[in-house]
Amino acid sequence: MVTRKDVAQLAGVSTATVSRVMSKSGYVSEAAKEKVERAIRHLNYIPNNLAKNLTQNKSNVVAVLVEDVTNPYYLQILESMSDEGRKHNLIISLFAVNKGDIDIILESLIKNRVCAIINLALFSCSERYISILNELDIYTINVRPRDQEACLKLYLNQDRGIEEMFSVLKSKGRRKLVYIAALNKEIASEDIRLSAYRKNCQKYGFIQDPQYVIFGDYPERRAFEVGYDSAELLLKQNLDFDSIFCLNDSTAMGVMKCLLSHGVRIPQDVWVVGCDNIILSQYVHPSLSTIDVQTERQGKAYIRAVVEKIVDGTEEIDAKLICRESIG
Amino acid sequence: MVTRKDVAQLAGVSTATVSRVMSKSGYVSEAAKEKVERAIRHLNYIPNNLAKNLTQNKSNVVAVLVEDVTNPYYLQILESMSDEGRKHNLIISLFAVNKGDIDIILESLIKNRVCAIINLALFSCSERYISILNELDIYTINVRPRDQEACLKLYLNQDRGIEEMFSVLKSKGRRKLVYIAALNKEIASEDIRLSAYRKNCQKYGFIQDPQYVIFGDYPERRAFEVGYDSAELLLKQNLDFDSIFCLNDSTAMGVMKCLLSHGVRIPQDVWVVGCDNIILSQYVHPSLSTIDVQTERQGKAYIRAVVEKIVDGTEEIDAKLICRESIG
DNA sequence: ATGAAAGCGCTAACAG
């Protein structure tokens, strides 16, 4: 294996100088720089990040924690994180977690000195580890943070998209909108989609009735299933509704599947709107109307937050309604 | 930060002994072992994998290379790899690649001394790196290997599932089956699905006609799109067909979307069968018939191959037909 | 069965 030493030798300089040119930091004369670069090329030298990691007590792995990995939404976020991460020599790694084994995973992440944890799950990292995380300077983002936690506030301005939906539905004469919360009551209480739903029901004169909100046990079970079951519940309730808004696209697909299987026509009988705008939503039939939340920008923003160690930033993400066949 | 030294001190032994109990290797007396374990618990010691990595010139990251990350199939494989990897303290990391930037990615993987590369893409790792990969003992699996490459032969016995499909289709009076190859002609020529399709067309007396095979440019473009476009092409050709078999479920969804959009009814007019059995296939409407390829077993097999450094193993994976609404 | 000590390849403080 060719190491820095070999490069230094061939270039006739010290390893420190080689380091300087590689990291593009510190003073290096043009002459030395050139000699080193030539030696690197000549030897086909590939640096060993492992050693670097050790000296800096930190790896270049960013851990992304996800609960429902079957939800394509997360893949899309991951994709854009990977793209952005590559620019900064960051390895983005996906971890499927659930509340039960978060501790084991955290311990493994710490052991491996990941440089950051992006926790997309709906629970925060366990208390017992936050001091270690801090001590090791492992930058952590929780999408559902405890109040006191310093973190990126990636504020998703979904309100606008939701309001847009209400306005469109209203203009087409809809007034009886169901919300498939998918989450349980407690978690949903912090869901901005739910609060926006309630606010706008009032504002736009839609039916306001607790029965029109269906809770579930996402993300303990997959979004598709929760959607399906929620719709089944809804049909049993014999409620009078003309449209359905769902926590996310995956849930909406489960909902649609259930409705269609029961002979309910979309959009003739009921309109359905999802949220996230995953690619797949164009390819179901009828294609799913949804609220685009710019997954690509979200992913990039997270990685940038990691790189710049942003502690209290805000990324404005405009959510916009996308009308497709599932609404008339 | 508490290190091995602290543990050794508290336990009254040397760091070497601590290492021995941690790695469960070498001789350690019961007494010493107990003292060390107590010290570890007491200090809440979390070992530093970075140092270990350096001494062994190898990390515990397994890189999984994927071309079309929007295909949920890969997520399912990844999920089972993660589960299996955790048991062996392996970090499974997903990398989106395309032919153009494979070199950059490989270089980055080498720099980080990943312990293994599982290349699920349809091209092999570039020649120029295989000597380095070998020298560094980076275990590499290519799903589409060059002939000479030593590697896990994860033989997917999909033939049986495909034959089962033919038998079912025939018994229901179908004889005109289209195959959506999705891949281009060259890559498809190595696709066992295509050869199985041809073989069984003959065996079961289905129409044999080159026009009944539609090629595409997967995975350069997403499976959904390729499926959609292939179906569009098919419709334009004015061919007489009664059923369609697709490279994978994602492609099949694109196909179904196109057919349905053009007023073709499934399964009344045409039957559709996919391959992979991704979870989503149950949630489209009509639900998609498919060939189950045991993604979970596949993922586990790959990781086991990495752990055991299997050079020429075979994992029998029985593919089975799953009948759903998309066939009558 | 255990400890001492020499590295692993790189970084960073310090001296020049």
Add this chain to the structure above:
DNA sequence: CTGTTAGCGCTTTCAT
């Protein structure tokens, strides 16, 4: 601007 040097935390011979 450049080289020397002392680690980073752990593994692994080699003695004992």
